[in-house]
């Protein structure tokens with residue numbers, strides 16, 4: 001049918017596929033960025049592909065990202081793209097289970113809990129969690145200094161949840177993490193998979209476990225709120241307290257249930273993203289001994305107290321040293337946890353010619369240019385659009401020949417500028433002024449109204465974890481550098497992903 005049907009010139013080119021319902025799921029699922037690249041070479045930067053009953057139009061390149069992420073609310077909608085996955089996990093009345101204007105208010109409430117004051121406290125707490133974890137769970141019994149065959153992702157995952165609970169989630173959650181909370185998290189997380197995304201309702205035991213865990217976790221947070229209210233002690237000035245003190249524009253306060261669900265959303269949104277990034281950090285430094293040494297030397301250069309000969313404790317204000325920041329930026333360029341972001345089209349939506357135009361396509365052949373000159377496509381209501389910042393972040397047409405090379409130093413080069421990152425001004429979506437910046441070729445935290453709210457926290461968490469590991473250890477990769485595992489919601493390093501940590505003989 002595809003071969004004989006005349007193509008509607010107002011629709012983007014349709015990717016050829018053999019199996020009607022499954023569509024391109026196999027090629028996309030196995031290697032999404034490779035699939036997008038192949039399609040782009042055949043069809044240009046804007047094309048539609050069928051995926052398990054949905055029609056998705058990818059708009060590649062920075063202009064394509066901007067089209068999706070800064071699209072008009074009347075046209076593009078995140079709730080309808082994500083709610084079937086997120087609401088059973090986060091719970092109702094928050095994030096994608098509410099109209100956009102309510103989410104914008106909820107993001108503003110969360111911002112009240114992300115204060116500089118709190119970040120200052122967090123650095124020491126995170127450092128202590130890393131040290132405790134390494135000595136309890138990583139260094140082998142007997143030596144207490146060496147850890148052969150340590151799984152980088154499992155280590156990072158556990159450190160991430162312990163550090164997030166010791167800080168953002170509050171001390172009651174951290175205390176319960178050693179007991180029941182870890183299992184609840186595990187069961188809830190079992191409902192946050194591509195299977196749940198594609199088939200939101202299946203009579204599977206993992207779905208029932210997810211629903212039970214969601215209820216219990218909500219009850220747990222509500223019981224913390226109740227205990228805090230009944231207590232005569234001053235409450236910690238943490239996220240829970242910040243949320244308790246907020247009210248909507250209507251004058252209504254957040255209910256305990258909504259607070260519980262926002263806390264769950266923060267836990268889930270931050271866990272996989274930061275854990276995957278931390279794992280890539282461990283692996284990249286295991287692979288590159290020179291970079292590891294230079295990061296250690298940077299700690300000495302910036303933090304050595306000459307009098308005592310000891311490294312000063314890490315502090316929020318001085319945490320972001322140049323190479324450490326460049327390293328984290330490069331991790332998120334090469335290994336963005338979310339390489340693609342989706343929206344549902346709720347009103348027929350024109351794609352500006354500039355997004356799909358030959359001028360947006362550096363690889364275009366002459367015939368492609370001729371065919372598409374001045375093209376303006378329309379994406380009909382009910383279909384989906386996909387921005388792929390992770391694709392642009394390693395595009396040679398944008399970054400040059402070494403686009404796919406891991407090179408933290410690129411961020412330190414004089415005059416280095418992210419392609420497309422012109423100052424486009426700021427926009428206030430109701431939760432703080434943020435730079436519009438959707439046309440940038442570097443968007444690991446997204447752009448526009450749905451831009452990540454946890455960027456600063458993630459930087460503090462990752463920076464402190466990496467600096468602490470580097471100060472205390474050296475480590476090597478036990479095998480070749482791992483590829484990507486795309487079978488989870490967030491791109492993770494594929495197994496094996498093992499390293500051997502060795503505690504420094506002399507920790508300064």
Ligand code: HEM
Pocket residue numbers: 078103107168265266267269270271273274277332336337338341342443444445446447449450451452453454455457458
């Ligand atoms: C949204 C990336 C950590 C909370 C997003 C989006 C991206 C992203 C790309 C945009 C999604 C979209 O437009 O569809 C990351 C990365 C992280 C990280 C790379 C770490 C390295 C965190 C943390 C938190 C968090 C630690 C919580 C403290 C959120 C929330 C949203 C979001 C609540 C939804 C915002 C909305 O739809 O309006 N994140 N994130 N993230 N992130 Fe993060």
